[in-house]
Amino acid sequence: MFNKLYSIINFQYSPLGGGGGLTKRIIPCLDIKDGRTVKGTNFVNLRDAGDPVELGALYAQQGADELVFLDITATVEKRKTLSELVNRIAHHINIPFTVGGGISSVEDVSVLLQNGADKISVNTSAFKRPGLIKELEKQFGSQCVVLAIDTKKEEDGEWYVYLNGGRTKTEMKCTDWAKRGVELGAGEILLTSMNHDGTKAGFAIDITKELATTLPVPVIASGGGGTMQHFVDIFEEGKADAALAASIFHFKEIAIPDLKAYLKDKNIEVRI
């Protein structure tokens, strides 16, 4: 009875003497090609932004809450290179990190987790064979299965799923695929709006909000973050649980400590 009452009272203002409850997360994303970080604009025109381990450690020190490493050229031959890189990252970084890119089997995931990755993300391979999500959930638990979805709003006003790094359109609606993915066992959704990615004009508020308010798992918004206010908007209006960005961090347009201070100032719960 007393506990029940507490849970109602503390619903919005979680703490019981506690400081704040679960925070919104800021996640720099490092796209990896041949062991180096790169970031494309609208998935093309790659630019080099440094060594992934060094950059990742710097972000961790600056207060990044997690890191995502996406191997954009993952091929079978490159697997070993990736697992070695993951091992190096795991040795040097004291915050959680997700690894994605070209993962298509339980075996792929097993190698990455054994080398110290906390989570893995799947995209095209899971769409082509949804049973993969279930297999991963059974083997490793939903907490380490992130379903990455690249989506684009078409002229009919609907958001569709794209595959292969945004090169292949499907007829699947984003909301349907996200829901299915969660049912199969995805523990988090990493949602990238192709309409917004690389524009620095703000995140996709509508589709993020739709997923974040209907799915029982966290939604990471990606694509379009260009100003600190954009992060406020995606958390407040878009209801995102986390926001991911790449080039604005890599090219020092926004420093993570400044961003966190800005969010805190706007009464958004962040870890400082």
Add this chain to the structure above:
Amino acid sequence: MDDLSISGKNIVPPSGGGGGLVIIKYNAGNIQSVLYALERIGMKAVVTDNHEEIKNADKVIFPGVGEANSAMQYLKERGLDELIKNLKQPVLGVCLGMQLMCKYSEENDTECLGIFDEKVMKFSPQPLKGSYKVPQIGWNTIYDLKSDLFKEVPHNSYCYFVHGYYAALGKHTIATTDYVQPYSSGLHLDNFYGLQFHPEKSAKVGEQILKNFITLI
């Protein structure tokens, strides 16, 4: 390395193998991460499921991310359940490790080790209310800290959590976190300690807690 003498008790920093610090190997994820985190703070550990090595360790860490039922089954098949329960040296359970040290887990209706009386229950997801998704993933605060394990860790420090099940508050609670309701983010009974969050992934705060376990407990 300094010879640390706390409360009249001499603590020999773990040397790795033959005594030392041991991490229990079983069918759960995240075990390497603990090893690497210890390396970052200058500590060596051995990852093993060998009974003698575990029994002879100075300190034992029981980590893990995974599912309770299959983990318990695995431990039982190898006699590790009885071994862990009867350890006399300091033991630190992390995340699933801590949950397995409780009495019972709602995760697939699993009888656990029963070191702590607290029960492990599933968070009720409340997505429509705009918050409280399950699993809880991310940084949350710990407060009401009641152990040397948290020495020099400020009240309301942020730690990294990933879990869908939680241990209720109880008489063994040494740290509290709020998510849906207040629950045990730390437990302690005699030589057994448990943490729901991941010190190995909780930046500087986590490193301090690991150091405390090694040097103060």
